[in-house]
Amino acid sequence: MASGGGNYRNGTHRNSLKGTTTATDRPLSVNSNPSKPALKNKPLSSAGASASSGLRKSSPGSLGAGGTTKDDAGVPGRVRVAVRLRPRNAEELVADADFADCVELQPEFKRLKLRKNNWDTDTYEFDEVLTEFASQKRVYEVVAKPVVESVLDGYNGTVMAYGQTGTGKTYTLGRLGEEDTADRGIIVRAMEDILADVSLETDSVSVSYLQLYMESLQDLLDPTNDNISIVEDPKSGDISLPGATLVEIRDQRSFLELLRLGEAHRYAANTRLNTESSRSHALLMVHVKRSVKGRDLAHSFHNGNTTNMAKSLRPTLVRKGKLVVVDLAGSERIDKSGSEGHTLEEAKSINLSLSALGKCINALAENSAHVPVRDSKLTRLLRDSFGGTARTSLVITIGPSPRHRGETTSTIMFGQRAMKVENMLKLKEEFDYKSLARKLDIQLDQLIMEHERKQKAFEDEIERITTDAENQISEAEQNYANAMEKERLKYQKEYMESIKKLEEKWMMNQQKHSERKDQMVSTAEEVAELKKLLSKETSLRKAAEEEVNNLKSQIAQLKMSEASADSEVLKLRKVLEDEAYRKEKLEGEISMLQTQLLQLSFEADETRRRLDRGLPGKVPVGLDSLISQARPQVNDSGNGEKASMENLFEQVGLQKILSLLEAEDADVRVHAVKVVANLAAEESNQQKIVEAGGLTSLLALLGTSKDETIHRVAAGAIANLAMNETNQELIMSEGGISLLSMTAANAEDPQTLRMVAGAIANLCGNDKLQNKLRGEGGIKALLGMVKCRHPDVLAQVARGIANFAKCESRASTQGNKTGRSLLIEDGALPWIVQNANNEASPIRRHIELALCHLAQHEVNARDMITGGALWELVRISRDCSREDIRTLAHRTLTSSPTFLAELRRLRIDY
Ligand code: ADP
Ligand code: MG
Numbered sequence: 001m002a003s004g005g006g007n008y009r010n011g012t013h014r015n016s017l018k019g020t021t022t023a024t025d026r027p028l029s030v031n032s033n034p035s036k037p038a039l040k041n042k043p044l045s046s047a048g049a050s051a052s053s054g055l056r057k058s059s060p061g062s063l064g065a066g067g068t069t070k071d072d073a074g075v076p077g078r079v080r081v082a083v084r085l086r087p088r089n090a091e092e093l094v095a096d097a098d099f100a101d102c103v104e105l106q107p108e109f110k111r112l113k114l115r116k117n118n119w120d121t122d123t124y125e126f127d128e129v130l131t132e133f134a135s136q137k138r139v140y141e142v143v144a145k146p147v148v149e150s151v152l153d154g155y156n157g158t159v160m161a162y163g164q165t166g167t168g169k170t171y172t173l174g175r176l177g178e179e180d181t182a183d184r185g186i187i188v189r190a191m192e193d194i195l196a197d198v199s200l201e202t203d204s205v206s207v208s209y210l211q212l213y214m215e216s217l218q219d220l221l222d223p224t225n226d227n228i229s230i231v232e233d234p235k236s237g238d239i240s241l242p243g244a245t246l247v248e249i250r251d252q253r254s255f256l257e258l259l260r261l262g263e264a265h266r267y268a269a270n271t272r273l274n275t276e277s278s279r280s281h282a283l284l285m286v287h288v289k290r291s292v293k294g295r296d297l298a299h300s301f302h303n304g305n306t307t308n309m310a311k312s313l314r315p316t317l318v319r320k321g322k323l324v325v326v327d328l329a330g331s332e333r334i335d336k337s338g339s340e341g342h343t344l345e346e347a348k349s350i351n352l353s354l355s356a357l358g359k360c361i362n363a364l365a366e367n368s369a370h371v372p373v374r375d376s377k378l379t380r381l382l383r384d385s386f387g388g389t390a391r392t393s394l395v396i397t398i399g400p401s402p403r404h405r406g407e408t409t410s411t412i413m414f415g416q417r418a419m420k421v422e423n424m425l426k427l428k429e430e431f432d433y434k435s436l437a438r439k440l441d442i443q444l445d446q447l448i449m450e451h452e453r454k455q456k457a458f459e460d461e462i463e464r465i466t467t468d469a470e471n472q473i474s475e476a477e478q479n480y481a482n483a484m485e486k487e488r489l490k491y492q493k494e495y496m497e498s499i500k501k502l503e504e505k506w507m508m509n510q511q512k513h514s515e516r517k518d519q520m521v522s523t524a525e526e527v528a529e530l531k532k533l534l535s536k537e538t539s540l541r542k543a544a545e546e547e548v549n550n551l552k553s554q555i556a557q558l559k560m561s562e563a564s565a566d567s568e569v570l571k572l573r574k575v576l577e578d579e580a581y582r583k584e585k586l587e588g589e590i591s592m593l594q595t596q597l598l599q600l601s602f603e604a605d606e607t608r609r610r611l612d613r614g615l616p617g618k619v620p621v622g623l624d625s626l627i628s629q630a631r632p633q634v635n636d637s638g639n640g641e642k643a644s645m646e647n648l649f650e651q652v653g654l655q656k657i658l659s660l661l662e663a664e665d666a667d668v669r670v671h672a673v674k675v676v677a678n679l680a681a682e683e684s685n686q687q688k689i690v691e692a693g694g695l696t697s698l699l700a701l702l703g704t705s706k707d708e709t710i711h712r713v714a715a716g717a718i719a720n721l722a723m724n725e726t727n728q729e730l731i732m733s734e735g736g737i738s739l740l741s742m743t744a745a746n747a748e749d750p751q752t753l754r755m756v757a758g759a760i761a762n763l764c765g766n767d768k769l770q771n772k773l774r775g776e777g778g779i780k781a782l783l784g785m786v787k788c789r790h791p792d793v794l795a796q797v798a799r800g801i802a803n804f805a806k807c808e809s810r811a812s813t814q815g816n817k818t819g820r821s822l823l824i825e826d827g828a829l830p831w832i833v834q835n836a837n838n839e840a841s842p843i844r845r846h847i848e849l850a851l852c853h854l855a856q857h858e859v860n861a862r863d864m865i866t867g868g869a870l871w872e873l874v875r876i877s878r879d880c881s882r883e884d885i886r887t888l889a890h891r892t893l894t895s896s897p898t899f900l901a902e903l904r905r906l907r908i909d910y
Contacts, residue, residue: 145193162397186325324381361421677717722759753793754790757793783826832854
């Protein structure tokens with residue numbers, strides 16, 4: 001019911017629609033007589049509308065045409081009222097046998113005549129008049145069917161029975177017709193029609209069943225729920241019962257069961273409350289939700305060319321009709337004396353809803369400004385049914401007995417007033433955003449699941465690829481290891497072959513060497529001859545001295561006879577002077593011969609050394625002439641060379657020889673440096689040479705001389721002297737490293753480099769000089785010399801590196817050194833690794849040792865791994881022909897966590 005007048009249509013309005021609103025009226029099967037209802041005692045102006053027209057099924061289009069969503073105002077629809085007369089019951093047949101019925105029905109005129117007394121009647125007109133013979137089917141079709149059809153079309157509908165207890169309200173509405181199908185009441189038939197019309201895939205039908213007693217709303221489907229609250233939508237004014245059980249109906253059988261259950265609960269509740277069912281109102285609410293499709297949908301959407309995507313995102317248009325069937329409490333007045341066992345307050349409360357309904361209908365019928373909807377729960381629940389948007393059909397039930405004329409009259413008056421109530425029917429159509437959201441939610445969840453599945457499949461694929469790759473890597477590593485092993489065997493074979501070739505070469509050299517030895521014998525013979533010459537000369541000198549002595553004694557004799565003759569004296573003096581001059585000349589010759597002998601003996605010595613080394617024994621130019629010059633003076637002593645050198649050393653004097661190093665004559669300098677070098681080769685001479693300043697002079701020669709021979713020989717001498725620790729310090733303090741480096745830089749002869757490298761290599765073996773040596777560029781100088789690929793040079797470089805590594809290792813062990821090797825710092829590692837397997841064994845041995853020394857210290861391990869030294873160590877530990885080195889390498893590897901970790905990482909069993 002409208003709280004204001006907005007939805008109310010008064011009679012004037014209704015009349016004004018007469019003739020123009022037949023379309024609106026047509027679907028109502030209750031014959032729509034648009035003329036004023038209930039014209040008491042007046043002939044009805046238009047009673048011609050056929051009753052049969054009310055039975056025909058209304059066309060769905062007819063309501064739709066007037067009831068689109070666009071028309072917010074709705075379609076006028078008056079409350080239709082039918083009256084039904086119950087037949088006399090057994091008691092009445094007996095008790096009222098002598099009396100006529102208090103009503104007379106004229107169904108063809110839709111009139112009811114109420115007998116006031118034997119001579120006076122009141123006539124009332126209704127939308128339908130149903131006699132005591134009216135079948136249940138007919139009652140349904142006339143009263144309820146049009147309402148049901150409206151509900152199926154998306155309107156709210158109400159079918160309500162009003163009347164005195166015992167007049168057939170429940171018979172009309174609620175008969176289940178289990179014994180006789182013809183007995184089925186409106187509720188059962190309505191549900192049959194609804195279920196026949198809806199499609200259960202797209203539509204839904206659900207039911208609540210309630211009882212209202214003394215203003216408490218009880219759930220007949222869940223009796224524990226006995227105080228359901230009514231919720232009103234503040235905007236639309238629609239009411240809802242969120243607390244009520246709502247059961248979805250899918251077939252008639254389950255609906256009937258539900259009705260029986262509700263009825264049983266109603267009975268139990270009334271027993272418990274000590275009430276009668278006639279004092280409570282029963283409300284059945286059927287919610288019909290239908291989705292609009294096909295022609296209707298196209299009609300609802302003005303653009304019919306929507307895409308599929310748009311369609312799937314478009315909410316379904318739904319129509320929600322609600323059918324409310326109300327079996328009201330008996331309309332008879334409650335005896336205020338409380339004869340039924342109620343107090344006055346209870347009696348008031350029991351009838352509150354019903355009297356409120358009467359007041360509201362009066363207000364609506366009279367077009368009153370105020371309709372007291374809020375006075376009771378029933379009026380709140382039926383707000384839409386009277387003066388609202390629902391199609392409402394009321395059946396009032398009356399009995400025939402004249403004894404109840406008063407109640408019958410008031411029932412008739414209620415019906416008459418209700419006929420004046422005008423509703424505005426509104427299509428309950430809306431977009432179903434909720435189910436669209438639900439549908440999209442489901443789609444989203446499906447997509448999420450699909451995504452998760454794909455994600456998992458992707459991860460599995462990645463894992464499979466990773467495993468494959470790992471397998472391939474390990475296979476490749478295995479192949480690599482096999483190839484390495486193959487290579488190793490190949491190199492071993494080649495190595496053996498080259499050793500064999502070298503042995504052959506060595507044999508050939510041996511042969512050549514023996515030939516040269518023969519040559520050397522002849523040279524030795526020449527030397528012996530020279531020696532003979534020398535001793536002869538010595539004896540000549542002795543003879544001359546004797547002569548001098550002799551002459552001296554003669555002089556003495558002459559002096560004694562001085563006086564005898566001055567001339568004789570003078571003569572003798574002259575002789576004496578002559579003799580002195582000759583002596584001097586002889587001495588000069590002796591000195592000369594000594595120098596020549598010195599040279600010859602050095603050259604002979606050098607020739608011998610060269611032959612020993614397998615180099616061509618070239619005899620210096622001019623030697624022959626010297627020999628031939630000297631030969632007559634050489635005696636036949638036959639002493640060894642060494643002895644002669646020592647003699648020479650003593651005879652000529654070390655100082656003199658050293659002073660010749662600075663002689664102006666280049667040849668003399670060359671000879672002198674060779675002599676010194678020879679002397680320095682003998683350990684016994686070394687100290688004397690150094691004490692006499694020989695080492696200083698030799699170092700100076702490296703700086704001052706431009707002659708490579710001098711460089712070579714001097715460097716050789718320095719190398720020999722550098723074997724002694726004291727000398728090493730001296731060399732260093734005299735700037736030996738830079739002098740040697742410079743010499744190496746200018747050298748062209750590999751032998752010069754060999755000497756220089758040898759000297760530095762010796763210095764490398766001094767523990768105390770490590771840092772100084774490195775600081776002055778010793779390691780760089782060594783590494784610079786590897787440009788010359790001569791194996792002799794490389795062997796010395798390797799020896800130097802090994803010496804240095806050994807000293808470093810010792811210093812690290814003693815805790816005197818931290819940090820990584822200076823060799824690595826100075827970039828020696830690549831060369832070391834490159835030559836670790838050099839075919840020349842001296843080189844290889846030194847490097848193998850150097851690697852072992854370096855590897856003994858963890859701080860070097862990372863560099864060695866990145867530099868490839870680990871492989872060499874592994875190889876050494878497996879293949880080195882020297883057991884001690886092999887063991888050392890193995891021990892070194894196994895004691896280093898870094899190496900072990902790397903080997904494990906490379907999956908090399910060690
Ligand atoms: P109410 O619900 O109004 O109190 P009921 O429907 O219980 O009345 O009916 C009272 C009695 O009258 C029941 O026994 C019922 O079977 C019977 N009755 C009511 N209407 C008819 C009818 N049209 N034909 C036959 N019997 C009826
Ligand atoms: Mg009843």
